[in-house]
Amino acid sequence: MDGPAPAGPFGARLPRKEDPRLLRGEARFLDDIEVPPGTLHAVFLRSPHAHARILGIDASGVRDIPGALVLTAADLPQLPPLRPDLPLPGFAVTERPLLCRDLVRFVGDCVAIVLAEDAYAAEDAAELVAVDYEPLPAIVTLEQALAEGAGSVHREAPDNVLFRNQVTTEGFDAAFAAAPHVFRETFVGSRVATVSLEPRGCLARHDPGLDETVLWSSTQVPHLVRNMLCEVLGLADTAVRVIAPDVGGGFGVKASVYPEEILAIAAARLLGRPVKWAGDRQDDFLSSSHARDMRFGVEMAMDADGVLAAIRIDVLANAGAYGGIPFGSSIEAGGGPRTFPGPYRFRHYAFRTRAVATHTTPSGPYRGVAAPIAFMAFEGMMDRAAAALGLTREEIRRRNLLDTADFPFVNASGIRYDIASHHRTLTKALALSEWEDFVLRRDADPDKIRGIGIACVTEQTGQGSTRYRARGLLRIPGIEAARLKMEPSGRATLAVSQTTQGQGHLTTFAQMAAEHLGIPPAHITVLEGDTAVSPFGSGTFASRSVVAAGGAVITAAEVIAKKMKRIAGHLLEADEADIVLRDGRAEVVGTGLSVTIEEVARTAYAMRPKGVPPGESFGLDTTEYWDQPFSSVSAAVHVAEVSIEKATGRVKVERYSIVHDCGRVVNPMIVDGQVHGAVVQGLGPALMERLVHDEHGQLLTTTLLDYTLPTALDVPDIAMEHIETPALDTKGGVKGMAEGGTIGAIPVLLSAINDALRPHGAWIHAIPVRAEQLLRIIRTQPGTPEG
Amino acid sequence: MSTVEITVTVNGSSRTRRVPDRLLLADFLRHELRLTGTHVGCGHGVCGACTVLVDGATMRSCLMLAVQADGASITTVEGLAPPGGLHPVQQAFHELHALQCGFCTPGFLASTIELLRENPDPSETEIREALHGNICRCTGYVNIVKAVRRAAELMRAG
Numbered sequence: 001m002d003g004p005a006p007a008g009p010f011g012a013r014l015p016r017k018e019d020p021r022l023l024r025g026e027a028r029f030l031d032d033i034e035v036p037p038g039t040l041h042a043v044f045l046r047s048p049h050a051h052a053r054i055l056g057i058d059a060s061g062v063r064d065i066p067g068a069l070v071l072t073a074a075d076l077p078q079l080p081p082l083r084p085d086l087p088l089p090g091f092a093v094t095e096r097p098l099l100c101r102d103l104v105r106f107v108g109d110c111v112a113i114v115l116a117e118d119a120y121a122a123e124d125a126a127e128l129v130a131v132d133y134e135p136l137p138a139i140v141t142l143e144q145a146l147a148e149g150a151g152s153v154h155r156e157a158p159d160n161v162l163f164r165n166q167v168t169t170e171g172f173d174a175a176f177a178a179a180p181h182v183f184r185e186t187f188v189g190s191r192v193a194t195v196s197l198e199p200r201g202c203l204a205r206h207d208p209g210l211d212e213t214v215l216w217s218s219t220q221v222p223h224l225v226r227n228m229l230c231e232v233l234g235l236a237d238t239a240v241r242v243i244a245p246d247v248g249g250g251f252g253v254k255a256s257v258y259p260e261e262i263l264a265i266a267a268a269r270l271l272g273r274p275v276k277w278a279g280d281r282q283d284d285f286l287s288s289s290h291a292r293d294m295r296f297g298v299e300m301a302m303d304a305d306g307v308l309a310a311i312r313i314d315v316l317a318n319a320g321a322y323g324g325i326p327f328g329s330s331i332e333a334g335g336g337p338r339t340f341p342g343p344y345r346f347r348h349y350a351f352r353t354r355a356v357a358t359h360t361t362p363s364g365p366y367r368g369v370a371a372p373i374a375f376m377a378f379e380g381m382m383d384r385a386a387a388a389l390g391l392t393r394e395e396i397r398r399r400n401l402l403d404t405a406d407f408p409f410v411n412a413s414g415i416r417y418d419i420a421s422h423h424r425t426l427t428k429a430l431a432l433s434e435w436e437d438f439v440l441r442r443d444a445d446p447d448k449i450r451g452i453g454i455a456c457v458t459e460q461t462g463q464g465s466t467r468y469r470a471r472g473l474l475r476i477p478g479i480e481a482a483r484l485k486m487e488p489s490g491r492a493t494l495a496v497s498q499t500t501q502g503q504g505h506l507t508t509f510a511q512m513a514a515e516h517l518g519i520p521p522a523h524i525t526v527l528e529g530d531t532a533v534s535p536f537g538s539g540t541f542a543s544r545s546v547v548a549a550g551g552a553v554i555t556a557a558e559v560i561a562k563k564m565k566r567i568a569g570h571l572l573e574a575d576e577a578d579i580v581l582r583d584g585r586a587e588v589v590g591t592g593l594s595v596t597i598e599e600v601a602r603t604a605y606a607m608r609p610k611g612v613p614p615g616e617s618f619g620l621d622t623t624e625y626w627d628q629p630f631s632s633v634s635a636a637v638h639v640a641e642v643s644i645e646k647a648t649g650r651v652k653v654e655r656y657s658i659v660h661d662c663g664r665v666v667n668p669m670i671v672d673g674q675v676h677g678a679v680v681q682g683l684g685p686a687l688m689e690r691l692v693h694d695e696h697g698q699l700l701t702t703t704l705l706d707y708t709l710p711t712a713l714d715v716p717d718i719a720m721e722h723i724e725t726p727a728l729d730t731k732g733g734v735k736g737m738a739e740g741g742t743i744g745a746i747p748v749l750l751s752a753i754n755d756a757l758r759p760h761g762a763w764i765h766a767i768p769v770r771a772e773q774l775l776r777i778i779r780t781q782p783g784t785p786e787g
Numbered sequence: 788m789s790t791v792e793i794t795v796t797v798n799g800s801s802r803t804r805r806v807p808d809r810l811l812l813a814d815f816l817r818h819e820l821r822l823t824g825t826h827v828g829c830g831h832g833v834c835g836a837c838t839v840l841v842d843g844a845t846m847r848s849c850l851m852l853a854v855q856a857d858g859a860s861i862t863t864v865e866g867l868a869p870p871g872g873l874h875p876v877q878q879a880f881h882e883l884h885a886l887q888c889g890f891c892t893p894g895f896l897a898s899t900i901e902l903l904r905e906n907p908d909p910s911e912t913e914i915r916e917a918l919h920g921n922i923c924r925c926t927g928y929v930n931i932v933k934a935v936r937r938a939a940e941l942m943r944a945g
């Protein structure tokens with residue numbers, strides 16, 4: 001860490017307020033909530049076919065299960081289909097039925113809701129529903145979807161393109177044509193599942209007497225869920241309350257609104273009984289959004305010195321059968337080109353991008369969205385270019401990284417970078433990783449080949465309303481809010497328009513507010529995840545919390561602090577400008593005169609002999625909204641060392657170093673933890689994770705036996721240092737940071753593997769990198785020992 | 788559906804219940820006894836979130852029937868420390884930020900307690916080997932490994 005240790009709560013390694021109840025098993029995740037009497041337990045009957053016509057549904061068999069019942073599309077005729085994308089240029093407007101009536105479009109599409117007195121009986125009943133399907137040919141891959149005569153997943157998108165965009169900057173063609181070197185390659189991502197350890201689930205209750213509808217849902221976006229329930233079911237937002245209880249991991253997969261949430265409410269209202277659905281792991285693999293089935297074709301033009309002249313990319317994203325809500329079908333295809341330019345200085349940029357429909361599970365946001373694959377492509381090309389031009393990998397990056405003098409900088413995709421320290425970050429990362437000494441480690445073990453990789457990445461965080469408007473995502477407000485209410489005791493509650501799935505909001509936001517209020521973080525109770533308690537906002541996704549909601553938290557704390565100073569000035573007969581709030585007191589600087597914060601708060605609530613200053617309102621209570629005007633862009637340099645066992649092709653990550661810059665750090669312990677977790681969510685897709693479909697579109701990986709996740713044995717220790725370049729465009733100088741670990745891990749591991757393979761003359765450009773593939777290269781391409 | 792009467796000692800108190808013969812131990816603990824600290828992440832024996840101590844040994848409660856636990860003594864996360872307190876392993880997880888969402892945590896605590904009973908001073912490799920049957924999606928394991936070492940120190944000291 002640069003600089004002296006922080007004096008106040010902002011910047012402190014404060015252990016988390018959320019821990020004790022989680023550690024004692026006292027948390028309440030969705031499936032832990034005691035259900036109201038009369039609750040029906042739901043199982044969603046899912047299509048076993050990727051593409052089929054429904055000829056008939058016979059639910060008469062469930063009569064054998066006492067109390068069981070089945071709802072199909074025919075029972076809920078008033079339910080309109082979802083329309084994920086809006087009629088804007090580049091988008092095809094398609095429909096997603098909540099329950100399929102005539103046609104299913106992926107293995108996992110919902111056909112019926114089966115309900116019974118307990119979850120075991122509901123599973124039994126689901127077995128007894130007979131659906132007559134006529135299977136139809138399925139489109140599974142990007143190639144199939146784009147082939148001539150492929151057929152269409154949606155009538156409204158005959159060519160299967162759900163979203164397209166194409167941009168060429170002025171002067172591109174000339175710059176590209178003039179460059180002496182052009183490097184070309186196509187990079188292929190692996191289709192992955194998020195696997196939040198807690199699967200999705202929800203509990204719906206309708207109270208007709210109160211006309212109140214409540215949904216508890218394992219979601220990252222309670223307000224957006226509420227908005228969709230109102231939009232689809234025609235309910236008044238004042239009568240709908242959505243609560244995210246403790247949530248066991250999100251990472252983006254729970255940032256979408258899913259059919260099950262809407263269907264649970266529809267069923268509860270229809271039947272007059274609470275309805276609970278606790279999804280299992282198979283539900284999760286089949287129905288929770290998949291991610292990063294993407295490819296990037298890159299053409300990188302450089303001058304003779306290895307300086308970038310112009311880049312053209314062609315991006316394809318397999319969007320699956322439907323766009324999601326609220327991110328639509330453009331989430332990955334739009335995000336790919338937007339994030340691609342990274343920390344580099346180049347102006348001539350051309351891209352074409354398409355989101356393509358197939359008969360597979362819908363794709364959606366997952367940590368970093370398209371960026372890990374975008375950087376795998378960019379950094380992969382930088383490595384190739386360096387090799388071709390005879391430059392070291394660090395040198396080619398130095399020649400292209402943005403420098404201090406470049407800022408503020410608007411990159412080729414129109415994103416503003418306020419400030420960064422890319423060169424310093426790189427230098428520090430090379431030192432931390434002992435990059436120069438790697439030659440001494442390379443041949444340390446005769447049974448292994450070793451490589452070292454580097455990746456310089458950026459992470460676009462904290463998007464506000466302008467970004468979401470520009471992306472055509474009108475269902476995402478982009479704003480956040482905080483209600484800060486100091487009670488007469490001098491303690492405060494801080495209700496934030498977000499939810500936390502492990503990111504430590506209850507601690508971080510308390511630290512951010514405490515800095516201004518002069519009270520310890522322990523005296524600030526953060527409340528989140530309940531639309532009846534939290535002010536309106538967008539939710540937790542896209543590394544927005546510390547910037548977007550943090551902006552609201554700081555603004556609210558400033559407003560209350562100002563008012564406290566006015567009251568304290570009145571009590572102490574001093575100028576408010578001379579008052580500081582610290583250590584539980586309001587004091588007049590340099591005089592020794594002070595009152596307690598509690599005294600100030602009691603005065604504000606008319607509980608003391610002396611009143612508030614003339615003209616001042618009572619109370620210490622405010623709600624502030626924040627709209628982040630520009631995204632804030634964090635940066636990191638990752639260095640990884642891998643070994644490949646010659647006999648087996650097994651890859652081991654030997655060392656891993658990161659130098660990270662996300663502006664001012666609120667709680668370094670939490671930030672480090674976020675980076676660690678994010679790195680492992682990149683290590684998995686790079687080395688092992690992959691969702692596999694057969695040619696009929698059947699998902700073959702629906703258990704954790706088939707879908708391999710990293711364990712403690714696969715993960716190295718991670719060395720990390722921070723550079724804190726305070727952001728200029730945000731409140732508090734902070735930047736978001738939850739995704740950068742993943743964005744860096746995939747390119748750096750591929751870079752290290754390719755470095756190990758250099759003597760064998762092979763370049764890998766697809767993930768996951770498999771042992772058998774490496775073994776084949778090592779055996780069949782002995783290559784030349786590196787001179 | 789046939790039911791069976793079972794008696795299980797859970798966190799020190801004896802509980803007798805008539806349960807369906809197919810009821811999973813995880814569901815028995817969670818829904819019959821309302822000890823919801825034991826979590827189900829996969830239901831098929833891979834993730835380790837449902838791990839509890841049965842007669843002192845780690846078991847996946849999603850792979851075991853409640854009737855198989857008849858006569859056994861079970862410790863769940865709720866029984867690791869006296870009310871309001873923290874077991875040294877819990878304390879170390881807190882100090883070193885070894886949990887984020889906390890969904891995997893009860894399983895890791897059980898596996899750690901078993902490890903440290905058998906090996907009070909494990910090396911980093913031994914820790915990683917002992918925990919490789921527990922999946923965490925949040926922490927990247929980095930701080931979990933550190934916390935286990937810290938817990939070993941705390942327990943040896945105390």
Ligand code: FES
Pocket residue numbers: 826827828829830831832833834835836837838847848849850
């Ligand atoms: S829930 Fe038992 S191992 Fe995953």
Ligand code: FES
Pocket residue numbers: 197248249502885886887888889890891892922923924925926
């Ligand atoms: S802390 Fe979330 S899965 Fe481990």
